[in-house]
Amino acid sequence: MLRVLTLSTLYPNAVRPTFGVFIEGQTSRLAARPDVDLRVVSPLGLAPFPFDRGAQHAALKTLPREEDWNGVRVLRPHFLAIPSIGWRFNPAFVEAAALRAVERLRSQGFVPDVIDAEFFFPDGIAAARLGKRLGIPVSIKARGSDIHYWGERPKVRAQLVEAADSADGLLAVSEAMKADMVALGMPAEKIRVHYTGVDLDRFRPQDRWEAKAKYGITGLLAVSVGNLIRLKGHEIAAGAVGKMKGLTLFVVGTGDDEMWIRRQAAATEEPRRIRFLGTVPHAEMPDLLAAADLLVHASAREGLANVWVEALACGTPVVASDVGSIREVIDRPEAGRIVSERSAGAFAGAIGRLLSQEPDPDAARRTAERFGWARNTETLYAHLAGIAGR
Template sequence: MLRVLTLATLFPDATRPNFGIFVERQTRGLAAHPGVEVQVVAPIGLPAWPFCTLKRFRAFSEVPDHEEWRGLSVHRPRFLTVPGAGGRFHVGALVHRLRPLLAEIRSRFPFDVIDAEFFFPDGPAAVALGAELGVPVSVKARGADIHKWGHEPGVGVQVRGAGRRADGLLAVSGAMREDMAAIGLPRERIRVHQTGVDQDIFVPQDRAAAKRAWDVSGPLVVSVGALIARKGHQVVIEAVARLPGVSLLIAGQGEERAALEALIDRLGVGDRVRLLGPVRHGDLPALFAAADVMALASASEGLANAWVEALACGTPIVITEAGGAREVLTDPAYGRIAERSADGFARAIAELLSNPSPQEAVRRGAARFTWAANTAALVEHLSALVEARRSRCDAGNAQLCG
């Protein structure tokens, strides 16, 4: 029996049902694997009073400390964050909060390995606690945890230190592995671990009928991602503004909403560009299937789940050369890599609209991204770390053994 403690600050809850949904889906696959048991610790960072009374934090008071979440046993400890400190104190506060909790969990669930699903602050905290408990630690890099936190003053050193001390490292794409190596992490110990997509749920549909459900007729572009500058929604809006008769639906929420609304008004495209707000993950297959093109102008990515989910629905994608873009777009039928500009995206979208590929040809681009493959690779990776630790313990290195 392989017992895994999954540590993930990127994990959904009742207030954020889409937050880290791909981590949840991966973890459910792991827990369903024969011979594997999983417990999840999904910490929630909250500032001290009076900041914790702000509207965006108040809803967390309704989230239980422990619950059964979609078949998983999930602990949700709160840890202290310091506004304006650039994350410098996140790791220390998280270790302080998790130390007694992990000891309590381990007294009844003797986990063999800690699986940290985001590099910051999860990774450094997991490595510190793993050393104390004598269990191996794996840390996975997904995108912003390396691209942002890996370069942040006062925080990057914690990220790099955790990467060098972790027993195992995972990256969502080959490009992500190179980005990790570029900040000094040991490339030879980084395993590429690609995401999955539910191939029975994300499927092609009758596109005209799917459009009617969203009150759209004519060519449709869809963009899915948080409304933050890094996702580049303004680029896609300006691109669609250059394409008469083309509609755009954007699913997501975030700090850029007001700025995007102002841009839509300024460009006079409110009749064909809509901000949908947050869309339930279960509704995304219908949204992707309605689109002629999915466009996402990200400044950086690891390997976006939205890319492969759109492909599985038979919808080609237009994306920037970010992260694992070239690892996904291996055939022109799957879409285009475009310059991160309105003109660049407008040209690529227009090309796909004028010469569409059959939905089944596009769908082949997602065929290798399965949750079964994701689970099998993760079980193999974590089992190897546990076996390596046991071998070293058997060889007499008592300091490694809990």
């Protein structure tokens, strides 16, 4: 039996059920193996007074410190999350919170063979320190902004590289991410590519016109999915759709720049064809992506976005900016188009060229089949078992 401690500040809970669902999907499948005993430690950052007055902060405080979440045992020790400047202290605070959780698990008879950190900052730094303190092997996975955003800060970069040097193994969501990790100074010989997983049974093609009818759409439909922040480029997607006739855009997500993005959308040539759906439960995403004729993803920075693979699994091609590992996903015309210039005009041109060729949903679907969960789980198990000496 391989005893795995998964450390992740990105993990769903009753207050934020869509938070880190991609990590939950991976973790729950690993936990389902009969030869794995797994616990999740998901440190919960809580702001101090007076920043804790919002409804969400109050709800987070009421979450159980330990519970079974969708069949997996999850512990949620609290740590202090100070707005604006808290990132400087987060690795140390997360480490302290995780240590308390590990001590609790040990008192219950669970002694981990390996720590699986599912994000490099602050989780990976905290895991590396914790593993060194307790003598437990550590794996750290890089997913995107943990390298591309935090790696740009010199003080954080040094901690990331130190954690990578200390870890027993590293994972990257793509070959492109591995190259970025090496460029940051991380040891290439430790890094194993571990592609994201997609549930091919849930995310699959449907009758597109029947799927559209659920949303009251009778023409062409594009979707733009992600946090409503400027980095994700929703305003570019809106501008591109505004230049085209007969195409509706659904914008999915919430975030700090929502009002700014809405104003940009309202200034386009066809604002009535742009709808903001807010947060869509992950359970409803297969229907939405299957209804769409294409996914527009104009992000300025990514690792390997789960929504790329989920859209393709639904038979929906992707038009995306040339970032991260997009060339490992859109590696043939059936999968979509890659746009080198992040502008509304360039995206409108790529969308027009794609739609003019009447994309084949079955061909798009086939490009996603290499990202199934079975391969993801086997790769992860082999990696963690190797680190643990099994």
